[in-house]
Amino acid sequence: MTDSIQKQELMERLKRERCFWSYKEDSIKDIPDDFLIEKTLLHLDLDDIDRLFQLYPYRKVKQVWVDRLVPQEEYLHTLNRFLAWYYFRCKRPDTYLKSMATRRLNRLFS
Numbered sequence: 457m458t459d460s461i462q463k464q465e466l467m468e469r470l471k472r473e474r475c476f477w478s479y480k481e482d483s484i485k486d487i488p489d490d491f492l493i494e495k496t497l498l499h500l501d502l503d504d505i506d507r508l509f510q511l512y513p514y515r516k517v518k519q520v521w522v523d524r525l526v527p528q529e530e531y532l533h534t535l536n537r538f539l540a541w542y543y544f545r546c547k548r549p550d551t552y553l554k555s556m557a558t559r560r561l562n563r564l565f566s
Contacts, residue, residue, distance in 0.1 A: 470492075493508055526556045
């Protein structure tokens with residue numbers, strides 16, 4: 457299956473989950489990869505997240521997670537702990553998430 461077909465299938469699943477309720481239909485045809493990765497991590501199941509790692513390099517998926525989901529740590533704590541442990545192989549997810557939050561704050565205030 458080609459990458460574009462797999463991306464389209466993820467888009468269709470996200471549409472069925474009503475992840476784009478605030479968008480006009482024609483505006484979601486060519487969403488950026490970062491947005492597709494973020495919404496898949498947030499709203500779809502493990503098989504779909506596994507598909508992300510087939511479509512994109514590990515580093516790209518992890519970077520989107522670190523940039524977009526980890527900053528929402530309080531709100532997404534359980535999801536972030538699971539992703540850190542299961543997909544990003546963190547032995548101590550809580551420690552890792554705290555260090556990422558601290559690093560982000562240091563960048564913001566430096």
